[in-house]
Structure formats: structure tokens, C-alpha cells
Amino acid sequence: MRATGLGAAVFAAACTGFSTTGNGSMIFLSTQFRPTDEVERFRALLARTAPGVAYVTIEESPFANRIRTQVSAGSNRIGMVGGLHGDLAPLAPDYLQDLTGLIADLGPRGWSPDHLRLARAGTDRTWYIPWATATYLLAAHSDALAHLPPGVDPEALTYDRLLDWAVAARRANGNRPMLGLPAGPKGLLHRFTQGYLLPSFTAGQITTFRSAEAVTAWQYFRELWANCAPASTTYDFMQEPLASGEVRMAWDHVVRLAQAPQRDPQNWRMFPAPRGPKGLGYMAVLLGLGIPKHGPEPELAQRTISAFSQPAAQIELLRSNGFFPAVGAAIPGDLPPAVRLEADAVRRQQQAPGTIVSLPPVGLGQREGEVSKVFQDTFRAIVLGGADIRNTLDQQAKVLQGILDDLKVPCWAPDPPAARCRVV
Template sequence: MVEPVRLSRRGLLRGALGTGAASLLGGCTGFATSGTSGLTFLSTQFTPVEEAERFRALLRKGFDGDVGYVTSDPGPFATQVRSQVDAGNVRVSLLGGLHGDLAPLAPDHLEDLTDIVSDFSSLGWPPEYLELARVGTDRTWYVPWAQASYVLAAHVDALQHLPSGADAEDLTYDQFLDWAVAARRANDNRPMLGLPGGPKGLLHRFFQGYLLPSFTGGQITTFRSPEAVTAWEYVRELWRNCAPASTNYDFMQDPLEANEVRFAWDHVARLVNVPKREPDRWRMMPAPRGPKGRGYMAVLTGLAIPKGAPDQDQARRLVAALSRAETQVELLRANAFFPTVRTQIPDNLPPAIRMEAAAVAKQRESKGALLSLPPVGLGSKEGELSKAFKDCFQSIVLGGADVRSTLDAQAKVVGKVLAEAKVPCWAPDPRGTGVCEVM
């Protein structure tokens, strides 16, 4: 009897990443997490119908097996993974989610993927992302997959108002404020800076991931520190030089396109349409830096395998294929999520994506870069935590309340949310082993 050929796990991975692989990934649509003939890929990402279909099209380009891509909200996602693993009846083979979706599942509910990042370290995952994927252990529980972030966008007309000697790609927060002041004065006292302070805007991420880390070095532990008082006093002054309609802005690409403002900060997905008509007239730049460094927020996604999952060799091949530079560039082209591996951005991408990719890279690689994350492990309580930051803005900046007393009061709210959620801190605060607390 002839012994069948068996490929080792490492051989399967190398095959998926080899230049001779005929495909990136593959699959089909409309799957449930049971009753499928192929591998089930459960993800919290690309939940809008158009994004999901574009990703499924990317998958169909050629993986030599069926993949059912199923999307889920974060709460049911975590519940489903835990219940399947705890019951010893796992039907999902691959997981895709934010760091905050995956980290709480490690190590009890995820397989160890240290071998993948070790075998393919030449792909160039950033060390800080690999550290996050270890979740405070010496093993790797997910593979960094794709990332998004927030940057500055500016029309070239606004750049003439930069302070003398200032580098638009290396601004301090003081220079950013001086820029806003000078632009307003040159525009008949009409502000040219806009921020996304509308009902669906992401201004709270500016505080959580950019301003407060840059001024205080933290997000939670330093919430009521003297440096946080200084930061909120700065916001007051900056807001005086923002377009008053900023309290209505949800997506900054809209007022930028309409010439209501000339420079703004927002999520890359909410700026992508700005340069479409006049790409040569727009710039994308890193956020400013403060006394503690350049705080920036990475919306990091990862790929993980549930403990005891079926089809693990296929799932690992899928992880390896999704980690290829070519695949990550195609994902950037399809859904504007940026690569986590080292790669050149092609010239044939839309101008906005090319500019954003360069700004995201400069932001992360700049001297003094200080990585921040969206809240991790809070589930439905994430909204309660973010509301504390929004309430600080409402009271201090819009309402003129005393900074110190406001921060002290909101620190109690933050502490209560974290105590109920029983979660450790996340970047830039030190993770530790206990419940995250305001110092």
C-alpha cells in the first residue's frame, strides 16, 4: 500500500505564503456557523453589506477550499466563541476581530499561534503589534491582520497659515493651536479648523487616543492628573478656534468637501472621499505630538483560531495567506484597512488611500510615537466609558465648568465602569494584572 503524502503544519503555512500559490484566499457567501461544507470564518469586521461583499470577493480570488465569511457584533461574537469552546463543540475555524475582541479570549479560548509569527517574522509585523498579540504572556494568540487609524487632512490653502518653521508632518500641539489661530485670523475671523463633534462623530477618540496620551502618557490611569487638567485647558482654547458647526460634524470629509473648513482630524475611513476631485490640492498628515510623545490610536485587527477548532491546518493556511503583502494591499484597495506587514503602497491606488497610508505609517514610525487602543474588554460598557470623555468635553469645553472638579467627578464614573467590567488597563496605560483604575 502506498503511504499518502502528508504535509506538515509548517509546510502548509509555507505553501500558503509561497510565490507559487495560485490564490490568495477563497470562499463563498451566506454561511451560518453550522451545516457548511467548508471552513467558517467568524468576524466582527466588514459588517456593512458592501464591505462584506468586497471582502468575500477578495476571498474568492483563489483559496483552494470553501470559506464561509460570517459577520457578527462584538457581544455575540465573544459569547459564541466562549460557549463553543467551553462545550467542546467548536464549529468556527477562524476568527477575525479587533484587539479588543480577541484579547479577552486569550489564552483560555484561543490556540497558540506563536509558530506563525515566528516562521514568518520577515513579513515585518511591528513589534508593538506583536506585543499586543501576546496579551501579557510569552505566547502569541492572534496574528496582526489589518489596521486603521486617525490622521489630519488639510487643503493646501490652509498650509500657508502654518507657524513659521513648522513642519506639517511633525507638528506639536502648540503649533497646531497656533495654526488654527492664524488660519482663523486670515479668514476674517472665520475658523478653518473642524473636528468631528457631532452625534455620530468620533471626537472622543481624539481625547482617548491622541490628546490625553500626548499630554499625560496615559488614557485611564492619568485621567484626573495635573497633566490632564492642562490638556483639557488646551482643548478649551483649541475649540475657540474651531468651526462652531463642529458640534454637528459626524464625518469630516463632508465639511472639508463643502469648503466649510480647510483642515480637520478624523478616522481615515471618514476622510477618504476628500481628495477625489482635486487630489493634488490635499494633504494627509500625522497627528500632533505633545509633552509625552505623539499619541495615536491604532484600530488593530487580528486573526485567531478558537481552541479545539476544526480544520486548523486550513485555518492556518488562511491566516498565512491573509498575511501576505499582496493580500493586505488588496484589502487596502477594497476596504481601506491598511497593511500590518512591511510593504510598499502601489502607485495605482486611489490618491486618498495612498496619502492616508503614508500618514498612518509616519504617525506610527515617528520618534516618540505612543500607541493607544480603543477600550479593551468592556463589551457593552464601552459606550459608558466613552460617554465619560464626551461628558468632560460637554462640561469643560462647551459648558465652561471647572476642569479639576469635572475630572474628579467623571473619574468616579470611569472607576465604576471599570470595576464592574473587571478589566485590566490597555495601551498606553500599563496592562498590569488587576482591574484598571484611575490614579
């Protein structure tokens, strides 16, 4: 049977170099929602929101090369792109259209000032429209909340107060830790050090990697780890040990916490990340929508971006694929309890005073895993292995700098922009 209409566009795009069809369909190329169930849900949402657009997914590594090649050739077949900040920012300004006028026409929709700043990619122009967001939070069951030390506000934790809480919970639980962290083989603990701990203690991620403040941060981490469940080295998704009761408080990505409160949501709370000496460091997983230069049907691309910037469409994306609104949108009461808990904590984290927004590594392509490994190896050496902190940081800084020197990339938030990213 021959595919027709939108189906033909998707088939042609996937198999023949992303060409459009004669039915006016525009290719929307994206690094997001690649799993089968996610892409099917998003295509259904796209068909309702912006008919005539074909959604095609691609892995992060070939994404930028595909855009650069087609734009440079002047025969771009891709009308619109979607991806993480790290996917889009390296394409600005040479390969993406300036959307400063579009975001002005869209008017105030409640975008975070931090997200708008990221969308400018270090310039005074807007290169993509913030689309959706995710982040990492603390989750706690009432069993752990019962052991909050006097005067500790879980809505406004510092790292010292988090440690006090973990210690008190362990002691009250027969010396069995109630705190867990995702330090398993597929866990995201390296995002904790990259986007939370180090920025909160040092105000940086790369440039401050071997600073005196970083030494203090790792000393703190040793103390915190001593009050974590030993099985944390096996935990990939914290919702599983939380739901089973192995631990009663944990930090993780919102998607990896969402299932924990399903059985007894009334006994669960979600909280912003703690604050350190330099501020409240948190990692923004920001999705954006952009328009490549020389693309077909730019007016349709702008209408599609406008449609996905509406609060209703943002809520539908939250329902279907679990990413939170990037615009000001009231969270309806009929969402799953865990999503409502997370949405409130996400909002409070974004709006907290003195935030330090961090990003996953930007512009590293296939070598991002090597940078993440530096943070993972540093954790294993210092926290698990008891290695000397100063010597370990100096050694790992050389590895990190070698990767950055090969790639010749600028730093990403929260480090200041520079032509070449260097560990000081």
C-alpha cells in the same frame, strides 16, 4: 433553489449555529465588514485568496460569548476568527490557540513592533496575527497650508504648533476658523481625547484621567476649540465640511477623510497626529486573525492566515475595504489619491519616534458606550460649558471607576496592564 458549496456553508453558519458543511468549508467568524457591500467585497477576496472558507459576520457583543461557549463545550465549529484587538485579546490565552510558532514560520513581514506586542496580550506568546490597521490623521488643504507660521513643520507637529497654525489660519481668514473637529452626534471626537490628546499629555487614558497633566490637556483643548469652526458640534464625518470648503483642516478617522481630496487631490496633504509633552499619542485600530481552540481544520486556518499575511492580499484588502496593511507592503501608484496620501501618513505616524499607542476600550462589551460617554460628557462640560476642570474630572472619574468596578477588567494601552483598571 438550494445553496451549495460555499454558499451553503455561509447559510448554515448564519442560521444554524455556525456549523460547517461536508464540502470541507471552514467557518471564519468575524466582527468586521458587516455592511452588505463590505461583506460581499471581502467574500470575493476570500474566495480568491483562500477557497474553501466560509466568512460569517457577527456583532462584537455576542462574538466573545460564542467563542467561549463552543470552546468550553469542546465542540467548537469555528475554525478561524477575525476582529479588533479588543475583540480578540480578552479570549487569550484560554480560548485561542498559541500562534507563536506560526508567526515565526511566517518570517519577517514588516509588522509593527507595537502591533506584535499587542498580539501577545500581555504575555510572552502570540495569540493572533496582525491582519490590517486603521487610524486617525490630520488632513489639510493648501488654503490652510498657506497659513503655516514660520518654522512650523506639518509633518512633525506638536500640539502647541497645531494651535499656532489654527490661530494663524483663523486670523488670515477674516477671523473665521479653518480648523474643524468631528464633535457631531455621530462624530468620533471622544477618540481624539481617548487616544490622542490625553496620552500625548499624560501617557495614559484611564489611570491618568484626573491627573494634573490631564488638567493641562483640557486647558489646551479649550484654547484649541476657540479656534475651531463653531459648526464642529454638527460634524460627524469631516470629509464633508472639508470637501465643501467649510473648513480647510481637520482630524478624523481615515475612512471619514477619504472622500475630501477627490475633486482636487493635488491640493491636499495628510499628516500624522501632533506630539505632546509625553510623546506622540495615536490610536491603533488593529485587526487580527486568530484560531480558536478545539476548532476544525487548524491547518486550513493557518494557511488562510498565511495567505492574508502576504503583501498582495493586504493591498487587495486596502483596495476593497479601506483597511491599511499590517505588514510591510509597497502602496501601488494606481490607488485613489486619497488612499495614497493616507497610506504615507499612516506609515510616518507608526514609525515616528516616541509614539504612545492607544487602543479603543478593551473587554467592555455592551458597556463600551458608557465609557465613551464619560469622555463625551467631560468634553461638553469643560470645553463647551466652561465648567471647572478639576471638579469635572473628579466627578467623571467616579462614573468611570464605577463602570470599571462593575466589569472588573484590566486596563488597555497605553495604561499599564493590571488585574483591575483604576483611575488613580
